[in-house]
Amino acid sequence: MRDAPTLAPAKLRIADVALRFTPRRGPTVTALERISLDVRDKEFSVIVGPSGCGKTSLLRLVAGLIEPSEGAIWLDERRVTGPGRDRGMVFQSYTLFPWLTVQQNVEFGLKVAGTPPTQRREIARRFIAQVGLDGFEGHYPKQLSGGMMQRVALARALANDPAVLLMDEPFGALDSQTRSLMQELLLDIWQHFSKTVLFITHDIDESILLGDRVYVMTARPGRIKEMIEIDLPRPRSVDVLTSEAFMTIKRRIMRLIHEEAVRSFAAPDG
Amino acid sequence: MARFLDAYAAPKKDIPRRAYLTVSTLVGVALLAVWCALSYGELVRSDFLPTPGAVVGAAADGLGDGSLLVNTWVSVSEILSGFIIASILAVPLGILMGSFKIVEAAIEPVTNFVRYLPVSALIPLLILWVGIDIEEKITVIFIGTFFQQLILIADVSRSVPKDLLDVSYTLGATRRTVVGRVLIPATMPGVMDTLRITLGWAWTYLVVAELVAANKGLGYFILNSMRGLYTERIFLGIMVIGLLGLLTDQAFKFLRNRLLPWAVAT
Numbered sequence: 001m002r003d004a005p006t007l008a009p010a011k012l013r014i015a016d017v018a019l020r021f022t023p024r025r026g027p028t029v030t031a032l033e034r035i036s037l038d039v040r041d042k043e044f045s046v047i048v049g050p051s052g053c054g055k056t057s058l059l060r061l062v063a064g065l066i067e068p069s070e071g072a073i074w075l076d077e078r079r080v081t082g083p084g085r086d087r088g089m090v091f092q093s094y095t096l097f098p099w100l101t102v103q104q105n106v107e108f109g110l111k112v113a114g115t116p117p118t119q120r121r122e123i124a125r126r127f128i129a130q131v132g133l134d135g136f137e138g139h140y141p142k143q144l145s146g147g148m149m150q151r152v153a154l155a156r157a158l159a160n161d162p163a164v165l166l167m168d169e170p171f172g173a174l175d176s177q178t179r180s181l182m183q184e185l186l187l188d189i190w191q192h193f194s195k196t197v198l199f200i201t202h203d204i205d206e207s208i209l210l211g212d213r214v215y216v217m218t219a220r221p222g223r224i225k226e227m228i229e230i231d232l233p234r235p236r237s238v239d240v241l242t243s244e245a246f247m248t249i250k251r252r253i254m255r256l257i258h259e260e261a262v263r264s265f266a267a268p269d270g
Numbered sequence: 271m272a273r274f275l276d277a278y279a280a281p282k283k284d285i286p287r288r289a290y291l292t293v294s295t296l297v298g299v300a301l302l303a304v305w306c307a308l309s310y311g312e313l314v315r316s317d318f319l320p321t322p323g324a325v326v327g328a329a330a331d332g333l334g335d336g337s338l339l340v341n342t343w344v345s346v347s348e349i350l351s352g353f354i355i356a357s358i359l360a361v362p363l364g365i366l367m368g369s370f371k372i373v374e375a376a377i378e379p380v381t382n383f384v385r386y387l388p389v390s391a392l393i394p395l396l397i398l399w400v401g402i403d404i405e406e407k408i409t410v411i412f413i414g415t416f417f418q419q420l421i422l423i424a425d426v427s428r429s430v431p432k433d434l435l436d437v438s439y440t441l442g443a444t445r446r447t448v449v450g451r452v453l454i455p456a457t458m459p460g461v462m463d464t465l466r467i468t469l470g471w472a473w474t475y476l477v478v479a480e481l482v483a484a485n486k487g488l489g490y491f492i493l494n495s496m497r498g499l500y501t502e503r504i505f506l507g508i509m510v511i512g513l514l515g516l517l518t519d520q521a522f523k524f525l526r527n528r529l530l531p532w533a534v535a536t
Contacts, residue, residue, distance in 0.1 A: 060436075063439075063440050065436050082439075083440050085441060085442030087440060089437060089440040091437060093431065095431070095433045095434055095437040097434070097452065097455070097456075098456070098532050098533065098534075099455045099456075099458070099532045108438075108441055109442050112441065112442050112443045112444075112447050112451075113442050140531070140532040141532075142532065142533075142534050153437075156441070157440075157441075160441060160442065166440075
């Protein structure tokens with residue numbers, strides 16, 4: 001399903017993107033096929049899909065870390081040709097630099113961009129406060145919990161003031177209580193900074209709680225199966241998870257994902 | 271009894287520090303006691319097993335005429351020269367080898383071949399090529415450590431998470447910055463550990479290095495003592511090597527905690 005063309009240009013446009021790779025042995029694998037989607041300015045888009053559907057690859061394509069086999073990606077009408085600071089990314093794995101303090105981690109992007117020390121110190125401090133880690137500036141990552149590390153990673157991505165924030169299951173490794181808190185924190189921050197976000201998850205609740213739009217992907221080869229507008233009122237909190245409207249959307253997405261899971265289960269090599 | 275087993279004989283379970291030290295001391299004392307019993311009790315011939323007193327006496331003699339210090343100094347300088355030259359080359363090369371496929375293709379096959387050659391088998395060639403002076407000893411230590419370091423450091427470099435490099439690119443870092451400010455610092459704890467382990471191995475090559483035409487050094491001291499059946503001096507030489515190995519190992523441990531306070535302790 002494609003949405004009708006809008007007059008306002010998309011902030012981020014993924015146009016007919018395919019990703020194939022040829023293993024040393026065996027036939028060519030199509031990881032992603034004909035993916036097209038537009039993310040509007042300040043919109044929170046979520047991609048949800050069964051494991052192995054290529055959703056992480058899609059995010060890495062947007063980040064410019066890998067190149068599409070077909071199609072193109074456009075950010076602010078400029079074609080993506082490689083990684084850049086306009087697309088900040090938060091990974092599922094912990095990617096803080098262990099040899100840098102919290103403060104230095106958050107300053108990293110500014111430092112490589114040549115921002116003067118006093119200025120970057122101040123910017124970093126502001127984002128560290130924003131993710132609720134005042135007083136931890138001098139800590140090393142090994143002294144932080146998983147949730148705290150992901151908050152620093154978020155602050156580090158935001159400090160660069162990226163045009164889009166790419167998030168690859170950033171809360172996937174956290175326990176469920178921490179995860180809920182992180183989701184609320186992210187919603188706060190998103191509203192506060194009016195960021196455009198592209199968020200990957202396999203967690204249906206998370207996708208509905210966070211997203212303006214949820215894209216459901218098919219099992220390999222990954223395609224966009226359906227786009228669902230989430231019209232739940234904002235600001236949202238985790239309380240929304242028990243509402244009737246939420247349940248209706250959840251049932252629908254679950255059915256879509258279930259079909260895909262069954263399909264890939266029956267034909268593992270798709 | 272069951273309570274004792276629960277407290278002290280469960281796998282991976284911590285025991286009180288006091289108990290730990292007690293056990294360590296007891297074993298040390300027991301070994302010493304067995305040694306005393308065998309030697310002073312004359313259960314074993316003295317040219318097979320010297321008494322502790324005789325070893326202390328040999329140490330006193332060696333310290334008195336200065337020969338122990340000279341031999342130790344010669345060995346330490348050989349080891350450090352070989353080890354430092356090996357490290358200066360192996361650290362950068364290993365880091366590149368683990369992260370750049372083209373460097374790996376160039377040097378890994380050769381390295382894997384050379385590192386299984388026994389160093390002692392190379393000695394005739396080394397005599398032919400570098401002579402019999404201190405260069406030969408340094409070369410033996412170098413060959414013994416360099417190729418091992420290369421393989422271990424390449425592994426350290428290979429295991430730096432790719433996500434760490436990728437996140438740097440998304441933060442705006444160039445390739446040069448990623449190598450200099452991310453890849454290299456990320457390998458440092460592993461590099462320090464490798465240096466620590468291989469310095470220990472370098473000590474084990476000392477005797478091999480001093481097999482040929484040596485007239486000073488702890489290896490020479492041991493070999494020479496064997497000729498006169500001065501078993502207490504053989505013991506002394508071995509113990510000094512062991513102590514120096516332990517000392518350098520502790521020094522490395524200390525340095526690692528000092529220089530890399532951010533690293534997870536090993």
